[in-house]
Amino acid sequence: MPRIKLPTPPIPPALKPRPARPGTGNGRVGPLDQAAEAGITVVDWIDERTSLSGGVRWMLFRKVPKGTNWFYTLGSAAMFAFLSQAVTGVFLAMYYDPSPTRAYESIRYVTNEAFLGEFVRGMHKWGSTVMVILVFLHMGRTFFFGAYKYPRELNWVIGVVLLILTMTMSFTGYLLPFDQRSYWATIVGVNINGTGPLIGPYLSDFLRAGPEFGATTLSRFYAIHMLLVPGLIAALIGAHLYLVTKLGTTAPPWVKAKPDEKLTESEV
Amino acid sequence: MADDRYKKSSPYTADRGIPGAFEGETVTRRRFMGASTHALGAVAASAFALPALGFALGPVFERTKMPWQPVGPLDDFTKDTYVPRVIQIVSGIGEAGKTTVYVRKRNPEIDTEPGGDSAAIVISTRCNHLGCPVRFTAAAGKFICPCHGGVYDFRGLREGGPPVRPLDRFYTRVDNGQVMVGPRYSVNSELRRFSPRDPGEPLDGIGQYMYPARFSTPEKAGR
Numbered sequence: 199m200p201r202i203k204l205p206t207p208p209i210p211p212a213l214k215p216r217p218a219r220p221g222t223g224n225g226r227v228g229p230l231d232q233a234a235e236a237g238i239t240v241v242d243w244i245d246e247r248t249s250l251s252g253g254v255r256w257m258l259f260r261k262v263p264k265g266t267n268w269f270y271t272l273g274s275a276a277m278f279a280f281l282s283q284a285v286t287g288v289f290l291a292m293y294y295d296p297s298p299t300r301a302y303e304s305i306r307y308v309t310n311e312a313f314l315g316e317f318v319r320g321m322h323k324w325g326s327t328v329m330v331i332l333v334f335l336h337m338g339r340t341f342f343f344g345a346y347k348y349p350r351e352l353n354w355v356i357g358v359v360l361l362i363l364t365m366t367m368s369f370t371g372y373l374l375p376f377d378q379r380s381y382w383a384t385i386v387g388v389n390i391n392g393t394g395p396l397i398g399p400y401l402s403d404f405l406r407a408g409p410e411f412g413a414t415t416l417s418r419f420y421a422i423h424m425l426l427v428p429g430l431i432a433a434l435i436g437a438h439l440y441l442v443t444k445l446g447t448t449a450p451p452w453v454k455a456k457p458d459e460k461l462t463e464s465e466v
Numbered sequence: 467m468a469d470d471r472y473k474k475s476s477p478y479t480a481d482r483g484i485p486g487a488f489e490g491e492t493v494t495r496r497r498f499m500g501a502s503t504h505a506l507g508a509v510a511a512s513a514f515a516l517p518a519l520g521f522a523l524g525p526v527f528e529r530t531k532m533p534w535q536p537v538g539p540l541d542d543f544t545k546d547t548y549v550p551r552v553i554q555i556v557s558g559i560g561e562a563g564k565t566t567v568y569v570r571k572r573n574p575e576i577d578t579e580p581g582g583d584s585a586a587i588v589i590s591t592r593c594n595h596l597g598c599p600v601r602f603t604a605a606a607g608k609f610i611c612p613c614h615g616g617v618y619d620f621r622g623l624r625e626g627g628p629p630v631r632p633l634d635r636f637y638t639r640v641d642n643g644q645v646m647v648g649p650r651y652s653v654n655s656e657l658r659r660f661s662p663r664d665p666g667e668p669l670d671g672i673g674q675y676m677y678p679a680r681f682s683t684p685e686k687a688g689r
Contacts, residue, residue, distance in 0.1 A: 298559035381562065386596040386613070392664035395676040400526050402664050407525035409662065409682040412556045412563075414525070 263449035579657030
């Protein structure tokens with residue numbers, strides 16, 4: 199049976215588990231051993247049929263350049279912010295009612311009465327701000343470290359699309375509580391879209407589903423917010439991560455490449 | 467071999483030595499099958515994608531209807547000041563479908579706009595900067611927008627701030643002494659009528675061509 203070979207974590211030698219002495223391993227098998235064996239069996243069973251471990255190793259155990267630092271975690275942080283938004287959003291959708299006459303009441307119920315409702319809604323509300331901040335910080339890191347240059351231009355382009363989609367999420371999500379602030383903010387936001395020459399008037403009609411803020415505007419925003427854009431974001435995060443793994447990360451600009459001495463000599 | 471690559475081969479499959487080729491056949495059956503599969507796939511994809519897209523885009527091309535609504539007898543209004551009235555512009559969405567309008571009697575001395583012959587003037591409260599609600603300040607005789615400081619004069623013409631055109635108006639008529647309010651229309655700085663545009667869209671000069679009329683322009687319901 200093939201075993202997955204994982205690299206040993208850097209544990210000090212004194213803490214490393216001692217290998218069993220010869221002749222002592224034939225005793226009774228404890229429940230811990232059985233549990234470990236069962237887990238390995240299950241993972242092996244799946245791996246034998248999918249060869250997933252190769253992909254996982256390719257994704258996770260890759261070489262990173264010298265000088266990699268905390269700034270490199272901003273991308274993962276933005277992704278975890280998105281995952282948190284996705285999970286809390288799914289559960290908020292269980293209580294939310296996207297009808298102009300009942301939306302405010304359903305949000306009031308979530309905030310004031312549902313168990314942990316205020317907490318989950320707060321996570322979603324503040325998490326959206328956190329996500330936007332993290333996305334911008336991640337973009338700034340990429341820009342200032344020069345990590346958008348060849349061959350990573352396509353990943354920059356995907357990142358820009360993800361930024362736009364994040365802004366779309368912020369715009370469509372802002373309407374959903376359907377209080378005075380979100381209503382007027384959406385009126386203003388849709389009208390800003392309408393100021394685009396030639397297609398602007400039709401774009402704002404598309405967003406509102408008509409010439410005025412109407413009966414289906416809210417459900418339209420809701421569908422864009424919870425179905426259309428999250429699907430696109432998830433797919434593009436997948437493409438973004440694939441390219442990061444495929445191309446590797448860059449060293450910070452202050453780390454100078456130090457060529458091998460032998461190589462330098464032979465070139466001279 | 468390298469030279470052969472650029473040599474034009476015969477269009478007939480029989481000449482190219484393809485096994486089982488028919489006389490006069492130019493497209494191999496394998497190629498034909500491949501193309502038909504792609505064509506069928508395209509048909510199947512458009513069969514669900516096009517109706518769904520049309521469904522989402524439908525409201526852009528749909529004309530809406532705006533019924534005439536009474537706002538009170540003509541004698542309730544004066545020439546010198548505006549009276550706020552609430553009308554419904556979208557039905558079925560509760561308070562969100564209502565809007566305030568400002569009504570006054572026509573004053574022939576100041577209302578000299580082209581084509582103006584209605585007995586009452588009904589001004590929309592939607593600011594033409596970005597759509598916030600303006601309020602008529604009687605002491606100043608001006609409309610003032612709370613959001614970004616747009617100021618309009620007594621006739622709704624822009625006097626200051628970011629708005630790009632005068633306040634919109636509503637068609638009016640008088641039925642048995644009752645002022646009736648119809649659909650909205652937009653005006654340029656000479657108060658010439660245009661089909662309703664969204665806020666932020668200028669109508670002077672090139673603006674009227676940059677922001678064309680929309681398909682969703684409400685039609686006036688029958689008299």
